Amino acid sequence: MDRAVTMRQVAEAAGVSPATVSRVLAGSTRVHPDLRARVLASAERLGYRANRVARALRTRSTGTVGMVVPNITNPFFPVVIQAVERELHRRNLRLLLCDSADEVRQEAEVLQILLDHRIEGILISACDRIASRSMIRMAAGLVPVVQVDRLAVPDLHFVGADQEGAMAAIVEHLVAQGCRRMAYVSSSPRISTAVERLRAYERLVRAVDEPSAERTYTGDFTLAWGREAARRIVGEHDLPDAIVCANDLVAVGVLQALDEAGISVPRDVLVTGFDDTVLATVARPQLTTVRQPLADIGREAVETVLAARQGSPATTRKVLPSLLVARASTGA
Amino acid sequence: MDRAVTMRQVAEAAGVSPATVSRVLAGSTRVHPDLRARVLASAERLGYRANRVARALRTRSTGTVGMVVPNITNPFFPVVIQAVERELHRRNLRLLLCDSADEVRQEAEVLQILLDHRIEGILISACDRIASRSMIRMAAGLVPVVQVDRLAVPDLHFVGADQEGAMAAIVEHLVAQGCRRMAYVSSSPRISTAVERLRAYERLVRAVDEPSAERTYTGDFTLAWGREAARRIVGEHDLPDAIVCANDLVAVGVLQALDEAGISVPRDVLVTGFDDTVLATVARPQLTTVRQPLADIGREAVETVLAARQGSPATTRKVLPSLLVARASTGA
DNA sequence: CAGGGCTCAGAAATCCATTTCTCGGATCCG
DNA sequence: CGGATCCGAGAAATGGATTTCTGAGCCCTG
The missing domain is CATH 3.40.50.2300 (Response regulator)
Incomplete structure (x- = not known):
């Protein structure tokens, strides 16, 4: 089960240092074409796949975004979730999905768990416009948080319909x-x-x-x-x-x-x-x-959370038009 | 954004080594009550939360399970997903959800990504009973895979309805x-x-x-x-x-x-x-x-994937009864 | 009282990729 | 031709928690 190939093994097979393997794979710096070819060949031959956990630890970015919805079985949410997942996938990010079961306690718990997982940001449909407030505020102090569809904290990012x-x-x-x-x-x-x-x-x-x-x-x-x-x-x-x-x-x-x-x-x-x-x-x-416009809401939510992660300080508030x-x- | 408290800081605050902090928090070994109290107090005071990425790297277990569904907007799946998420939460595990958009290519891609993320196991509703086969088999060679509702690989774990x-x-x-x-x-x-x-x-x-x-x-x-x-x-x-x-x-x-x-x-x-x-x-x-029995299917799927992770070698095949x-x- | 066993906690290794540091060798210019 | 500048690649540090290794201190027994 745990026969994973590491970078070190690729390096040895190619007769170079792990640093060089990293450089080749990241494509960040110039590496001599010969070495480059040898590294790529070894990686290919050994079926090397980078361990994203190790990468996440070093780079401090897990490449996953957390989402909290009150109840997935409400037909409203799957459409939003789908759009979110697609947009994240397009940007090479993953979705960690949690259901708060419409309970503030549960909501607070999963928010804390998402934070522990060092997600890049959080999308949340709060289950209570008053009671959810404090925990969302707390989370927003640590990572970008975007409220989707339902608003609980007025001065925080929000994407929803008019x-x-x-x-x-x-x-x-x-x-x-x-x-x-x-x-x-x-x-x-x-x-x-x-x-x-x-x-x-x-x-x-x-x-x-x-x-x-x-x-x-x-x-x-x-x-x-x-x-x-x-x-x-x-x-x-x-x-x-x-x-x-x-x-x-x-x-x-x-x-x-x-x-x-x-x-x-x-x-x-x-x-x-x-x-x-x-x-x-x-x-x-x-x-x-x-x-x-549920799909738009999902997409915009992703865009907003990523913009916030890039450091854009303004609080965005996107209110999209609905259609009779x-x-x-x-x-x- | 990155003011996270580390174990080392807790250790220094408590005047002990990081190893001791780990032991106290894991509760694995006996630690002198005085030290124990000091560690807990420091952790509490500093608001320490373990970095799960680091833990995952060391323990080789991320505590997340991947799920691949063909289309979340099909009202069938949210119910299963909800049950899965609940059962995972109950066991202190997380759900990494991917949508394959009913396309084998996309499905293969997200499976590979889930593997890269070192998930503990995979639950999948294959989008094509023939074409999905090879990739699922490949994934099953690396982590436990349970087929949910839809069968593609006959000799692999399956949970579904009759x-x-x-x-x-x-x-x-x-x-x-x-x-x-x-x-x-x-x-x-x-x-x-x-x-x-x-x-x-x-x-x-x-x-x-x-x-x-x-x-x-x-x-x-x-x-x-x-x-x-x-x-x-x-x-x-x-x-x-x-x-x-x-x-x-x-x-x-x-x-x-x-x-x-x-x-x-x-x-x-x-x-x-x-x-x-x-x-x-x-x-x-x-x-x-x-x-x-969608909720049962979700629960059983989780149970099956965890049992397989524990090493249970038999291929389970759970066929649950439906109700007119x-x-x-x-x-x- | 010396040596064997035990317990407990610190030091250090480990997990694996990334990134900084460092240095040999090549190039360039005065 | 010597010193400054670059470039590329290896060595080593880093991220943070866990776990093994070690050794100090204590108790017990012959």
């Missing part, structure tokens, strides 16, 4: 469809995007219909909560003409409960989602939603 | 519902599970209705292919009474196309999926499908 703009697109779309009485089914107030979406909804809707701004229902990010919220809405005296949902999963739950209650979408009420996950096209009717995708659930 | 049994459950269920004329919408023949499912279907159905065994449509793992396949089926002279699909995504595509063609499920034809992803419950009608989940698409 929640406000996305919500505005939804509300404008609904108003254009003639909606006035709306309701909002929100999700966990623990995370920044949920809060931003809710605040944006309240502010935007207030301009159209004062009571709609109060008609909000807060739960979590699950199908079950969507169903529950829809039942409550249906149970109240008068049905709104649109139900705005904090994400696709919740919206699908709402659709299911409305279907069971015999309420037709979009005839009786319009419904919107958020994220444009695969669920949006699978649901019946297909969901109007907003698409965040109108479908059958709002009569499109 | 495809045959799962398909049997589906066919039996359909037969019990009175179906006789069936069709199968398959996916990429490049991966082992697709092949196993197809062969199982052919074998099982032959016992019920010979022509059904021939009525198979092979494409890939996408929604679009499901739609396309359904259109072809509808275009032929007589509709089967059940359409068996290789996975949920394909089944949802089939459902959509049937809906557009005005064919009612389950009245006119029954439809089944495979995997029991979230899509199965979101689709209308809800999909009958089989649930693979009957829903509306087959009249349940």
